[in-house]
Amino acid sequence: MGLSSTPRDRSRIAALAAGDAEAIGALRSRIARGLRAALARRSGICEADIEDFTQDAVTRVLAGLDSFRHESAFDTWAMAVAVRVAFTALRRRRWTPASVDERLESLTRGAWAATPESERARAELHALLHELIATGLTPRQRAALLGELDGVPQVALAERFGVSPGAIYKMTHDARRKLKRLLEARGYDAAAIASVLADGR
Amino acid sequence: MGLTSDQINTLAQLVVDTAAAEIDCDEFLRRVGELAAALAEPATSTRSLREAAQHLKVCPECQEELRALLEILELESR
Ligand SMILES: [Zn+2]
Numbered sequence: 001m002g003l004s005s006t007p008r009d010r011s012r013i014a015a016l017a018a019g020d021a022e023a024i025g026a027l028r029s030r031i032a033r034g035l036r037a038a039l040a041r042r043s044g045i046c047e048a049d050i051e052d053f054t055q056d057a058v059t060r061v062l063a064g065l066d067s068f069r070h071e072s073a074f075d076t077w078a079m080a081v082a083v084r085v086a087f088t089a090l091r092r093r094r095w096t097p098a099s100v101d102e103r104l105e106s107l108t109r110g111a112w113a114a115t116p117e118s119e120r121a122r123a124e125l126h127a128l129l130h131e132l133i134a135t136g137l138t139p140r141q142r143a144a145l146l147g148e149l150d151g152v153p154q155v156a157l158a159e160r161f162g163v164s165p166g167a168i169y170k171m172t173h174d175a176r177r178k179l180k181r182l183l184e185a186r187g188y189d190a191a192a193i194a195s196v197l198a199d200g201r
Numbered sequence: 202m203g204l205t206s207d208q209i210n211t212l213a214q215l216v217v218d219t220a221a222a223e224i225d226c227d228e229f230l231r232r233v234g235e236l237a238a239a240l241a242e243p244a245t246s247t248r249s250l251r252e253a254a255q256h257l258k259v260c261p262e263c264q265e266e267l268r269a270l271l272e273i274l275e276l277e278s279r
Contacts, residue, residue: 004238034273071249072234079273080233083266091262110203126209149208149215154226154262169225169260176219176259183216190217197213 009074017065024058030075031057031082038083042090053089057082088165091153100152100160107146108139121196125188132182141175144168218258229256229263237270 005013015023032054039045061078068077112130115123133142140161147157154165161168183193204212224232232253239245257264 004235034277037276038269038273067231069231069235071232072238076234076237076270076274080230080237080266080270083269083273084230087262087266087269106203112203112209113205115206115209122206122210125213126206129209129213145212146204148261149204149212151261166225166227173219173223173225173259176216177221180216180219193213193217197210197217 004072005068005070005074009070013065013068013074016062024062027061027078028054028058031061031078034079035082035086039086045090049089053082053086056089057085060085088153088155092155092159095153095156097156097160100147100156103150103152104143104147104160107150108142119199121199125193125196128183128186128188129179132179132186136178136182137175141171141178144171145175148172215259218255220255223259224252224256226256226260226263229253229260233263233267233270237267237274240271 012023016027032050035050035053035057039050057078061081064081068074112126115126133145137145144157144161148154148168154168157168158165180190183189188196232249236250236253236257239250257267
């Protein structure tokens with residue numbers, strides 16, 4: 001794996017930008033091979049899926065040539081784009097807006113699991129987090145944070161709320177920052193939380 | 202809220218790992234090649250890489266994608 005783009009990378013990028021069929025074909029077969037390997041162990045994926053993901057990835061790479069930073073090998077970046085395209089499509093496939101709603105409903109209304117009494121310090125932190133999530137976050141921040149924590153993909157949350165995945169990231173980041181601030185105000189700075197978490201590990 | 206005890210601990214750890222300014226998943230994708238290269242050459246440390254590494258701590262989806270990418274690169278280098 002090269003550490004940064006090479007003169008050969010630069011000439012290939014120029015060929016791709018110019019629409020050179022041979023360069024595009026080579027990119028396509030390389031991406032298809034990589035995705036086939038990465039997805040080989042996953043169930044429910046057929047060759048037509050690989051072809052679809054590859055086609056979308058090639059389109060994304062060609063459209064994003066300008067955003068390639070030349071700080072890694074071009075092939076590594078192109079493959080990272082392909083993995084993003086394929087994994088996003090697979091995450092979207094597993095969730096419908098209705099199943100996202102159902103999950104969020106149970107996450108925001110269901111009861112917390114009880115922390116064993118033997119872990120008193122943790123139980124206190126858990127109770128405080130519960131209170132701060134319920135009172136300190138907006139309903140959307142709460143839903144995005146808990147959904148993401150429970151494995152609901154950003155892309156599924158984004159579709160449900162009619163916003164971009166980037167906006168979901170911003171919501172959860174804002175939520176984490178708010179919780180951090182509120183916890184600090186209640187005497188739990190990062191070191192205190194880390195020590196509670198390390199206790200009993 | 203229906204969370205397990207483990208998920209609540211994960212959340213507490215996420216709060217610890219939260220930075221005031223973070224790059225998002227799109228920016229991570231722009232830097233991930235650089236990060237993958239640096240993992241092979243651990244001496245490298247730039248601000249850009251440190252921000253990418255912090256993003257990984259708080260983003261399970263980018264973690265999942267990086268694992269897949271590294272697996273592909275490993276296969277290709279054989
Ligand atoms: Zn991410």
